Amino acid sequence: MTRALIKGLDWIVRKITRGRHALRRQTVLKIGLLTVFLFMLVTVLAQYSWFTPYDPVYYRDAVRLESPSTGHLMGTDQLHRDVFSRVIAGGKASLIVAFGAVALSMSIGSILGWISGFAGGFLDRVLSLIMDAIYSFPSMILAITLVAMFGAGIGPMIWAVGFVYIPTYFRVTRAEVLQVREATYVEAIRAVGAGNARIILRHIAPNTVNAIMAVSSFNLADAILTVAALSFLGFGLPPPSPDWGFDIQNGQKFLQSGSWWLITFPGLMIIALSLGFGLVGEGISDLVNPKRKRKRG
């Protein structure tokens, strides 16, 4: 099963990069993609009740706060629910918000970056200042404040987390545009009579894709943590739904009595998923810039 998956991923990676040489031994990228893929698969399947050993919300027959056993691999919580079932179903909000937020910030940030880098002048200066201001502000605090404004739930979280990442894409695309704009081939295209729109869409945008891909993987890793933190602080999904961050907040109340399993397992899931996205980012960065590999920490 695992081998088939790796083979499949190999095939996909080869297709995407048209079999470029650097791709042959991308172990880091493969492990990352595999992790993310498994999490997505499990999360989707866990929304159907036949997949989880017990119902994550309605199953109430176990002894409460029982430590991990063969019957309940990760123990039970104070409402007699099976922690294992909740843990494998609890990634839904994290994944949806992370992908949604990154898609949102990527589109807004990149477009603004293209415009700003291409237009230059006053507009560029003002936009850059605004983006720098957002960027300098603690993203966690900004996200919490925005969620407080918009209200709790998946939609508001996408907007809040997405807003926070806009400057990242703005900076990356703007820097890339400034570099490409001066390239000789762009000058040549302009001399031939290509308009601005054509230059941006056909020649500059494709050149920024590499950088954006790497940045977005790191952002996904960060978004998973931000969403978990927002849920932990109580701004996520409403109570009965399984959610890692919220379940950790719930487990916090039983920490003094030694019920370590309530917080340990959801936390490990958050780490694994965030690490998966992080590894994908590492892998892509190495691909895009092979020189980086030796220097990276």
Added chain:
Amino acid sequence: MGGITRYALQRLLLTIPMLLILLTLVFLILRVMPGDPVAAMLGGRNISPELMDEYRHKMGVDRPIPVQYVEYLNGILHGNFGKSFRTNKAVVHELFTRFPATLELAFFGLFFAGIFGFGTGILAATRADRPIDHVVRVLHIGSFAMPLFWLGLMLQVIFAVKLGWFPVATRLGGRLAFTFQSVTGFYLIDSILGGNGAVIVDVAKHLILPSITLGFAQAGLLGRMSRASMLEVLDQDYITTARAKGLRERVVILSHALRNALIPIVTVFGLQFAILMGGAVLTETVFSWPGVASFLVRSIEARDWPAIQGSVVFIAIFISAINLLVDITYSFIDPRVRY
């Protein structure tokens, strides 16, 4: 006027438009974006429209946006952030009484981040591509995926609940919390000034777990940066020269390489202060630390609008000040930076 003074002044002037933009952003986010602050504050309670209007008038949100904006900036200029609904005290007062707690935590957080970060980074760089290097690099990457609130809770479970080495939360234990007189707000300084050994130990013990938690946010990044920076420096010719002169490796690393390797890291230190403040929100919440960040979270929960706005503005000003400070420090460390 000396070069550095002039630079500091110039830099200070540049901070003003930046801060103005930050403050405008806060205003826009809290006032113009969808959502009625009054409705949000009253939190769905069943209240007559007349009473709502009265509240709106009291908060001044019924006036035109430009008027509110000018009043908002004017208030900040005069250090007037309004009154907290929750505690009924001036927001500035609330923030200043809590600020030392946050600063103390941030300082020791940075301290731990520095020890872990530089230590592991230099260790890995000097043993590049050996097993220890690989272990350290995996740890660094892993640290980016660590949810701080979870780390804090796990430290509490292991070291406070199971082993009992450290207290679970807050800044002071049991009876001391009632008898301890704080002068500066920095408990460690106060306890040392007080000269009571038991109090000093208690304060220090309360600081350790939260500081490690908060420092972790930066440790991995600092470690990665210092490894990369150190590797680069170790490649330089003057290092080869130093070694050829017969200097001991320890001297080469500590007094020749380290100083230059530090230069790029100091900038990151400053830039990442924003991350540290974000981490403080979670750390302070988990450890019931009575700081500015946990005040913000509690204000959000209570929908205490003036307190939310005040805290965010306060943090914005603080971050700008830190960035300014880091920029100036930079010139001290790297004499090549001339103004």
